[in-house]
Amino acid sequence: MPILEIKNVSKFFGGLAANSDVSFSMEQGMIMGLIGPNGAGKTTLFNCITGYYPPSKGEVIFNGRRMNGLQPDKVCKLGMVRTWQKVRPLAKLSVVDNVMVGALVRTISLKTARDMAMEQLKVVRMEHRADFLAGGLPIGERKKLEVARALATQPKLLLLDEVMGGLNPAESDEIIQLILDIKAQGLTQMVIEHDMKAIMRISDRIVVLTSGEKLTEGTPQEVVSNQDVIDAYLGESHA
Amino acid sequence: MNKRMLKAAIGLIVLAGLLVVPRFVESPYALHMMILLFLSVSQGQSWNILGGYAGQYSVGHAAYFGVGAYTTMMLMYSKQVAPWVGVWAGVAAVIAVALVIGSICFRLRGPYFVLASIAVAEIMRLSAINLTTLTNGAEGILVTEIPAFKIGERVVTDFLTKVPFYYIGLFLALLTLAIAYWVQHSKLGYYFQAIREDQDAAHSLGIHISVYKNIGLVISAVLTSLAGSFYGIYVGFVDPPTVLGLDVSVQIMLICIIGGMGTIWGPVLGSLLLVPLSEALRSNMITEGLVKIGLVSADSKVGLFLKENLAHAHVLIYGILVVLVILFMPDGLMGFVKKLASRRKREAA
Structure with a gap:
């Protein structure tokens, strides 16, 4: 059974179709890359999947359960969690407290939550930052904090929205390694990314969106050799 | 570890000091000042739980203060209900009010929540003025005689001096401090602060926003209501402007804002500054x-x-x-x- 099925999902804002008729499914343990030019509807799709917007049409099925209309907190409890393209640290809380907020969805005990949080900080290699204020971190560490906090909710599916955006190449490489480490632990991930080289390296399959519609889907090799993708990204004159 | 023991020792000494004050201080005026201080601490700390920790700036806490005060006083005035029973009626009334207010106003964020909270307190004030059969309207309610508090046949106190009020006030202040401490060191406190810092992020991490906001409001409102009942009984008089006015709400907020929001000792510091200052000015x-x-x-x-x-x-x-x-x-x-x-x-x- 696929862990996530997107069936004919559309999202309209007034007359504008931010997503129209998008369908694909994900198997347990895979990394799905989600790419497309700016405004293609990638983040809107994330919002539809995680309960921030109800889809206007279509269904989101997670682990066999229909998710339409569920609120984000319920979605998180069921095991699906997202990070934010524009990072959202809880600025006046320490790094470990930030991650603890994530862990507390699974426990009421602060001590257990702290242990769980420290474990995730180790995964993102930020144990030494535990007592720093989250608001004072540089962007690279804020992005990793987002990931640690999401992981602390013990998800079955992790949705990463441009975790490499705005990072330098060394930091991006670190994130790529992190995503592969998380995959090695068996966690399923959906990744929105602009950096083509990065997305090629980590994805098992890639879905390409343009103007809200699914253009194509396939392995990284299939996608880069697809004429429609080349047109959409580079413009027809380059073809 | 040493530092923690030092802190605990200082705390115990201060507490012991506060407990024996009425044995050595006879001046009613000094006791009165201490009672005002305790009242202020419990008001400021109650607001802190919702405003400081959860970041929901209510400028309508007079609603809870006033409903608590009025319920206790009305029951004592017209039905001769003893205040230590009436207090709980006040708490029940305030929980009902808070849940209605919360379920409506927490749909709003930021400045819109602030405006809604002011409106609610004003509705309460205008109701108190106009529901004259219940509240005596603008005249207010005056109750000078409090029945003696007995356990069995033994009279514990007859409320003739300020000493019993001193101890009730002290207890109330300690209770609010203890509850704030408990909130800060529990899942609730973490969730409140997450909502304060970023509501959308909190939502994505599995926090049911409106449930937790309402929990914060109810805790805060109940403690404010206890303070209101205490005030009513102590002063022996309530009328709409003194317990339901906008300046009551502002005063409650200021204790916390000036002292430091989202901290245990902020409202205490705020009270230590504001109570003597306002008394000295007056x-x-x-x-x-x-x-x-x-x-x-x-x-x-x-x-x-x-x-x-x-x-x-x-x-x-x-x-x-x-x-x-x-x-x-x-x-x-x-x-x-x-x-x-x-x-x-x-x-x-």
Whole structure:
């Protein structure tokens, strides 16, 4: 059974179709890359999947359960969690407290939550930052904090929205390694990314969106050799 | 570890000191000041739970203060219900009010929530003025005789002096502090702060926003209601402006904002500053002090001017103080103290 099925999902804002008729499914343990030019509807799709917007049409099925209309907190409890393209640290809380907020969805005990949080900080290699204020971190560490906090909710599916955006190449490489480490632990991930080289390296399959519609889907090799993708990204004159 | 023991020791000494004060202090005025201080601490700390930790700036806490005070007083006045029973009726009424208000107002964020909270308190105030059969309207309710509190046949207290009120006030202040401490060191506190810092992020991490906001509101409202009932019984009189007015709401907020939001000791510091200050201004103590130390002569133009006007200017001075604190201590007195402490630590290192 696929862990996530997107069936004919559309999202309209007034007359504008931010997503129209998008369908694909994900198997347990895979990394799905989600790419497309700016405004293609990638983040809107994330919002539809995680309960921030109800889809206007279509269904989101997670682990066999229909998710339409569920609120984000319920979605998180069921095991699906997202990070934010524009990072959202809880600025006046320490790094470990930030991650603890994530862990507390699974426990009421602060001590257990702290242990769980420290474990995730180790995964993102930020144990030494535990007592720093989250608001004072540089962007690279804020992005990793987002990931640690999401992981602390013990998800079955992790949705990463441009975790490499705005990072330098060394930091991006670190994130790529992190995503592969998380995959090695068996966690399923959906990744929105602009950096083509990065997305090629980590994805098992890639879905390409343009103007809200699914253009194509396939392995990284299939996608880069697809004429429609080349047109959409580079413009027809380059073809 | 040593530092923690030191803190605990200081705490115990202060507590023991507070417990024996009425044995040595006979001046009703001094006891009165202490009672006002306790009341202020519990008001400020109650607001802190919702405003400071959960970041929901209610400017309508007079609603809960007033409903608590009025319920207890109305029951005592018209049905001769003993206040220690009436208090719980007040709490029940306030929970009902808070849940109705919460389920409506928490749909709003930021400044819109602030406006809605003011509106709710105003509705309560206008109701108290106009529902004359229940509340006596603008005349207010005066109850001077409190029945003696007995356990079995033994009279514990007859409420004839200020001493029982001193202990009730102290208990109330300690109770609110303890609850705030518990909130801060529990899942609730983490969730409140997550909602304060970023509501959308909190939502994505599995926090049911409106449930937790309402929990914060109910805790805060119940404690405010206890303070209101205590105030009503202590003063023996409630009317709409003194327990339901907008300035009551503002006063409650200021204790916390000036002292330091989202901290345990902030409201205590705020009370230690504001209660004596407002008393000194009201009773013209400042003018007298200035005359005594010889800065201003009592018969000079300035002296006469101050004597005439300073007592009436206490709201103005309050306002100036708030502006100064917000300008120079954006995290309140508590934040300022912490900053000083960490600077000293850094210099020592």
